[in-house]
Amino acid sequence: LRVTTFGESHGPAIGCVVDGCPPGIALAPEDFAHDLARRASGKSRHTSARHEADAVEILSGVYQGRSTGTPIALLVRNVDARSKDYARIAEQFRPGHADYTYWHKYGIRDPRGGGRSSARETTMRVAAAVIAKKWLAQRHGVRVRGHLAQIGEVLPRGHDWDAVEANPFFWPDAAQVPELENYMDALRKSGDSVGARVAVVADGVPPGWGEPVYGKLDAEIAAAMMSINAVKGVEIGAGFASVVQRGSAHRDQATPEGFLSNHAGGILGGISSGQQVVVSVAFKPTSSLRLPARGVDVHGAAVEVVTTGRHDPCVGLRAVPICEAMLALVLMDQALRHRAQCGDVGAVAPRLPPQA
Ligand code: EPS
Numbered sequence: 095l096r097v098t099t100f101g102e103s104h105g106p107a108i109g110c111v112v113d114g115c116p117p118g119i120a121l122a123p124e125d126f127a128h129d130l131a132r133r134a135s136g137k138s139r140h141t142s143a144r145h146e147a148d149a150v151e152i153l154s155g156v157y158q159g160r161s162t163g164t165p166i167a168l169l170v171r172n173v174d175a176r177s178k179d180y181a182r183i184a185e186q187f188r189p190g191h192a193d194y195t196y197w198h199k200y201g202i203r204d205p206r207g208g209g210r211s212s213a214r215e216t217t218m219r220v221a222a223a224v225i226a227k228k229w230l231a232q233r234h235g236v237r238v239r240g241h242l243a244q245i246g247e248v249l250p251r252g253h254d255w256d257a258v259e260a261n262p263f264f265w266p267d268a269a270q271v272p273e274l275e276n277y278m279d280a281l282r283k284s285g286d287s288v289g290a291r292v293a294v295v296a297d298g299v300p301p302g303w304g305e306p307v308y309g310k311l312d313a314e315i316a317a318a319m320m321s322i323n324a325v326k327g328v329e330i331g332a333g334f335a336s337v338v339q340r341g342s343a344h345r346d347q348a349t350p351e352g353f354l355s356n357h358a359g360g361i362l363g364g365i366s367s368g369q370q371v372v373v374s375v376a377f378k379p380t381s382s383l384r385l386p387a388r389g390v391d392v393h394g395a396a397v398e399v400v401t402t403g404r405h406d407p408c409v410g411l412r413a414v415p416i417c418e419a420m421l422a423l424v425l426m427d428q429a430l431r432h433r434a435q436c437g438d439v440g441a442v443a444p445r446l447p448p449q450a
Pocket residue numbers: 103134135142143144146174175176206207208211212213214215217403404405406
């Protein structure tokens with residue numbers, strides 16, 4: 095499976111090409127609406143006020159409602175791409191943004207709303223992954239879902255999957271939502287931003303997906319997550335908590351009734367174990383702030399940088415569907431690779447239940 099995206103935040107459209115999809119997957123433009131709405135801005139006062147319809151047009155690869163096996167091209171037109179800041183941004187390097195590095199790499203800037211480096215691009219990852227989620231569910235019974243696991247210093251006190259989709263924070267404890275509303279309101283008023291952690295899991299992944307050395311499942315997941323805007327860390331299973339664990343505690347013991355723990359996060363030796371695949375992703379605080387910061391311009395002169403206009407005080411709030419998307423895309427890719435090399439070989443081996 096190969097996914098590429100194109101387009102800029104304030105260009106006429108964004109899009110993706112999903113190549114290598116098996117034929118016969120039922121697909122209609124409406125299939126994309128749910129996940130794109132989950133990711134979209136402007137849905138609550140806690141996210142960017144930009145209002146995009148995010149309506150998907152299927153340009154190719156689908157005939158009479160089914161994938162044909164040829165490249166699937168999806169397009170989303172930008173409708174609310176306006177900014178008064180182009181001229182100023184074109185001359186400045188905004189601290190924490192990719193302006194400085196893009197300038198040095200390409201020698202040219204597209205200052206229209208962050209251009210290619212804008213998280214607007216993640217729309218198309220979510221769109222592409224609608225196909226992957228569907229195929230994984232139908233073909234393998236795999237379910238990928240996520241929730242917010244931390245906003246700044248606030249941690250969930252309880253965990254209820256039903257609560258996650260019922261609040262604008264993808265938060266797993268409904269009782270904390272008023273506290274988070276206040277937290278985000280105060281943050282927005284202060285003009286500052288905060289980081290977040292997203293937890294994303296896949297249930298039903300069979301043992302055997304992933305490559306032993308090149309293309310380890312965990313390596314592919316880490317690369318996929320790190321390719322999302324603003325991501326600064328990825329953990330699999332116990333992740334960095336493994337540092338202080340003893341081996342006797344970390345190793346996941348097994349019984350005929352199933353594994354007794356899942357510190358490995360469902361991946362052993364780069365290959366899925368049949369347990370839940372557990373991923374945690376750290377998002378940095380948004381860099382676009384109306385609080386003044388010290389920066390330089392393209393001539394090397396000191397400037398005071400103030401970012402006005404629309405932004406997310408916590409980009410992590412919108413990242414759950416994006417992390418789900420990247421996990422689903424990696425899993426579909428690995429499932430197809432596994433089938434290409436091994437067919438159903440692994441299926442004859444005894445298989446432990448995921449958890450005792
Ligand atoms: C973004 C900046 C804002 C966000 C945008 C991501 O856009 P603008 O530059 O138009 O004010 O609204 O997010 C989206 C439009 C989206 O669909 O995710 C950025 O700099 O990354």
